[in-house]
Amino acid sequence: MSDTGVQLRVERRRFLVGCSAGLNERTAVFDIAVSGAFNVDTSVEARFRTGVLALCPEEPLFGVTENDWPDGFVVPLRGGEQAAEWLGRWVVALAVAIQRWGRDPVWQGRVLHADPQSLWLAIPWRREVFCDEAVDLALKLSQSWLQADAEPVPHSVREWLHSGSGRLPSRTLGQHFEGNWASIQSNGLSPYTLRIAQAGAARAMPFDVLPSFVQLGWGTNAERFDMTFTKGTGWIATLLAKNKMKTSRTLAGGYLPVPACSVAANAGEAEKAADDLGWPVVVKPSNQDQGLGVVAGIRDVETLRRAFDEAAKLSPAAVIVEKHIDGDDHRLLVVRGRTIAAVRRTAAGVMGDGVRTVAQLVEHVNTDPRRGTANFSRLKVLRLDDAARECLTEQGLQPDSVPAYGRSVWLRRIANVSTGGTAVDVTAEVHPDNRRLAERAARIVGLDIAGIDLLCPDISRSWREVGGAICEINAQPGLRVHWLVDPDRDLEGEILDIIFEGRSSRIPTAAISGTNGKTTTALMLQHIWAMAGKLTGVCTTQVLLIGNDILSTENLSGYPGARAILNDPGVEAAVFEMPREGLIYFGHPCDRYDVAALLNVADDHIGTDGINTLEQMAQLKAEVLERASQAIVVNADDQLCLAMRSRSGTDRHILVARDPANAAVGEHREHGGEAVFIDVQDGVRCIVLARGSDEYLLMSVDDIPAVLTGLLRFNEANAMFAAALAWAQGVEIGTIRQALASFTNSAE
Numbered sequence: 001m002s003d004t005g006v007q008l009r010v011e012r013r014r015f016l017v018g019c020s021a022g023l024n025e026r027t028a029v030f031d032i033a034v035s036g037a038f039n040v041d042t043s044v045e046a047r048f049r050t051g052v053l054a055l056c057p058e059e060p061l062f063g064v065t066e067n068d069w070p071d072g073f074v075v076p077l078r079g080g081e082q083a084a085e086w087l088g089r090w091v092v093a094l095a096v097a098i099q100r101w102g103r104d105p106v107w108q109g110r111v112l113h114a115d116p117q118s119l120w121l122a123i124p125w126r127r128e129v130f131c132d133e134a135v136d137l138a139l140k141l142s143q144s145w146l147q148a149d150a151e152p153v154p155h156s157v158r159e160w161l162h163s164g165s166g167r168l169p170s171r172t173l174g175q176h177f178e179g180n181w182a183s184i185q186s187n188g189l190s191p192y193t194l195r196i197a198q199a200g201a202a203r204a205m206p207f208d209v210l211p212s213f214v215q216l217g218w219g220t221n222a223e224r225f226d227m228t229f230t231k232g233t234g235w236i237a238t239l240l241a242k243n244k245m246k247t248s249r250t251l252a253g254g255y256l257p258v259p260a261c262s263v264a265a266n267a268g269e270a271e272k273a274a275d276d277l278g279w280p281v282v283v284k285p286s287n288q289d290q291g292l293g294v295v296a297g298i299r300d301v302e303t304l305r306r307a308f309d310e311a312a313k314l315s316p317a318a319v320i321v322e323k324h325i326d327g328d329d330h331r332l333l334v335v336r337g338r339t340i341a342a343v344r345r346t347a348a349g350v351m352g353d354g355v356r357t358v359a360q361l362v363e364h365v366n367t368d369p370r371r372g373t374a375n376f377s378r379l380k381v382l383r384l385d386d387a388a389r390e391c392l393t394e395q396g397l398q399p400d401s402v403p404a405y406g407r408s409v410w411l412r413r414i415a416n417v418s419t420g421g422t423a424v425d426v427t428a429e430v431h432p433d434n435r436r437l438a439e440r441a442a443r444i445v446g447l448d449i450a451g452i453d454l455l456c457p458d459i460s461r462s463w464r465e466v467g468g469a470i471c472e473i474n475a476q477p478g479l480r481v482h483w484l485v486d487p488d489r490d491l492e493g494e495i496l497d498i499i500f501e502g503r504s505s506r507i508p509t510a511a512i513s514g515t516n517g518k519t520t521t522a523l524m525l526q527h528i529w530a531m532a533g534k535l536t537g538v539c540t541t542q543v544l545l546i547g548n549d550i551l552s553t554e555n556l557s558g559y560p561g562a563r564a565i566l567n568d569p570g571v572e573a574a575v576f577e578m579p580r581e582g583l584i585y586f587g588h589p590c591d592r593y594d595v596a597a598l599l600n601v602a603d604d605h606i607g608t609d610g611i612n613t614l615e616q617m618a619q620l621k622a623e624v625l626e627r628a629s630q631a632i633v634v635n636a637d638d639q640l641c642l643a644m645r646s647r648s649g650t651d652r653h654i655l656v657a658r659d660p661a662n663a664a665v666g667e668h669r670e671h672g673g674e675a676v677f678i679d680v681q682d683g684v685r686c687i688v689l690a691r692g693s694d695e696y697l698l699m700s701v702d703d704i705p706a707v708l709t710g711l712l713r714f715n716e717a718n719a720m721f722a723a724a725l726a727w728a729q730g731v732e733i734g735t736i737r738q739a740l741a742s743f744t745n746s747a748e
Contacts, residue, residue: 352403451477
């Protein structure tokens, strides 16, 4: 049993806007002081596991099972004391999960160090204040659940889940945040956008949160999402889908089945339209979704006038009166011409048991923790309001009536999850004709992602045989109904797989670190990529360039300039100068680079920012090598640089040296390794690319204007590094030669 005096307190915190401390996300580092001894036993473990399930039961985290706590939220620990490590993992998991429940796209943190007196934690973040609050709450929860006299818990999580008592072993997040929880969630991403970002992260797609949308990918390969709006969602198509009358006429013009309808400006016109169309009818506002203002199955004038008045409040200019179509309500999700999901929706209601009244049945159904009142609650609570009472009256019932066992009692006329309804998955049942119908409807309206509402008696049979009609098209379809019927399906991932069509979400990237020569090497590499025909961005201490366009002459090297480059939709390749100060105060601009170079390590800036030795400086600058995924380029003439090869994130190493007789180069080549060096051939000093025993002549050093016929020898080294990086990225040798031959010095 744990001691009752455990205290957890934040001693220091540091927020970086980039990636750091082994995380692939925006990183905050927390130093936590631990006072008081504790042990971990089965009762403590049970309190943590039952406690987390009670924090936000109405919004279960996608892809997180009971067994994923806490390790599913934590990058593996580098090492630490066992009990402290266990506690550190739980604090990290809680801090990450609370932020994700608050709708921030954060995925995994890390325990950097753990001992009985302290925890050093790396936590991903998006909103600094909220991250602080999440960590504070994680510490408070952990303190509480560690107490020996804490509230008893069931023997297992499963026991609590199936106990039927309804009593939660912990306060919910809404209670912990005392009324601020709705605001916290509303200022995060929508659940749809969050799930899309999560699906991208699971596919190793880089992402960024920009005003009003999320971007997955970089530059020209990026895609942008606002819920199910994409950069391919046309404005005209969206306007058309939002106007139900125009949508109906457009579909009818394409010979697709739609209900006969009319627009009414007043109740009298609505009554005449119903007489002309034939009763029963449906009344709906022309500009709403989620079933707002829709009343179906109207059979009398009194109900028609009431429905018209309510619809007119939402759509004063136009109310639609539509012929009622018999059949089940289906939602088909179409993505770029392919139907990928379908559900049959059921209106809100209860099932009689012959014992309880309608009101009691409603109360019982509402105990489902998935039912809530928030916009994105998985299910909505059932309400015995005027609309429900009207439905009950039509069925000969009242709230205090006791329905017979097995009798279905409807509380709404329309089948919509947002009004308390439920659904079942019918994706596998959809007849090919019905699939083609939905796909053609999306194509005619012009939507890349569309929700097609199809009324049809039997979705497994062709609409041509059994009848049916499209009653609505959604330009920004909600996905909640699909989550409800198949909670474990990675629907957003399937959408991304179609949107990206197997292409990479990334563009070529290079990171260049070291003490001297970074700017020139970066500009040379940008020039090489430009010669290869790619619009390339580069950020250095002197300039931020995209192509030939100077965006700024401020020092925007590292994170600031890199983000501007990566978020530009036209950029096809990117080169980043990564200085010491930027690595310390910003972190890395992205999770990984294709290639990275460590040029040299000198004693500049020793004694500042906690860097007191050359070895410490080398360790800092070698961070770029850790994040290289394809190749690293290292100065073989610098022993500190050579020592940093052990930090590499890839097995492909290219060594750069002035002399082909360099011992490290020779040994590396003997094992088939690659190198770039200067060799004298026919009396001419030349840059040579080598792979094992094979050598490729790049060019004469004197053919590089930037070296001023040998006067600027440092630019010889810079040219070798630029050539090595481009070679590692697959640029043709002829293109590298042509680019270096045309790279000239400026006055700067």
